[in-house]
Amino acid sequence: MPNAGPGQDYWRPVAYGVSTDAEARKAVQELAAKKVDIVKIWVDDRNGTVKKLTPAIYRSIIDEAHKNNLPVIAHIFYLADAKDLLRAGIDAFAHGVRDRDIDDEFLDLLKQHPNVYVIPNLPDNPDAPPDPQWLSETVPAAEIQKMHKLTPAQEKTARDFFGIQARNLAKVNAAGVKIAFGTDSGVSVGWTVHAEMADMVTAGMTPAQVLTAATKTSAEVMHLDQLGTIADGKNADFIVLDANPLDDIAKTRKIAKVFQRGKEIDRAALRAAWTK
DSSP states (O other): OEEESTTOOTTTTTOEEEOSHHHHHHHHHHHHHTTOSOEEEEEOOTTTTSOOOOHHHHHHHHHHHHHTTOOEEEEEOOHHHHHHHHHHTOOEEESOOOSSOOOHHHHHHHHHSTTOEEEOOOOOOTTSOOOHHHHTTTSOHHHHHHTTOOOHHHHHHHHHHHHHHHHHHHHHHHTTOEEOOOOOSSTTSSHHHHHHHHHHHHTTOOHHHHHHIIIIIHHHHTTOTTSSSOOTTSOOOEEEESSOTTTOGGGGGOEEEEEETTEEOOHHHHHHHHTO
8 A cells, every 4th residue: 555755654564655756666566566456545644644645656656556457546535636536547436535525527537437436434424323232242331332422513523524425425326436335444343334334325325226335346346256246156155134125224234144155154153252
């Protein structure tokens, strides 16, 4: 993951700190030699706390990656950066634009690059607190209470921040942009995936669109041909639900059985191990 500046500490030891064309191309060549699937670049200043990659440097990265048949995905925050990255040939965004509502110019640029996809990562929605009953199987009650404790000012900030990203997701979805799925919020626990799906529906996507993004589309963009859909010859990785998520996306949480490679997972044993 190339980042700005050779001394950059953010995301060490994952990031490559680069500040020149030569360093940028060398980093990509090293990644290509390691046979990575994707080059991710960080074009986000984290509220002014770190340096962003400059346009000249990320253009070098994109150019070198494409010469090595590698797609480039950009972690972004600002609309202006997203527009310039599209002009530079970026292949995907992680995640959506977060500083302001997107405009027609951005949507037109996306339409000019129909293979570009977006991976939303919506922030916590203050109007959708965690479900204590659902989480109580694996999370202590005291921890659940902490999860959604906000002051009125924090709640307004959170609502505004969610609103920008929800509106932007609705616009790119309506424009026919390919939407995949992924959340880096609490990656060690499972409920954030379900919360993200619910938030995507709140943003205006249909449950069917969200389920497609989380399964078929995500497998396709990662070139995981054995996953994403249920079909002859594919891995039998799936869940069995007690309710229809097309009626209500929250029903993805009504899990009856989990199968991996065709074998049912002992969920009771996993739950016992998790809560020790």
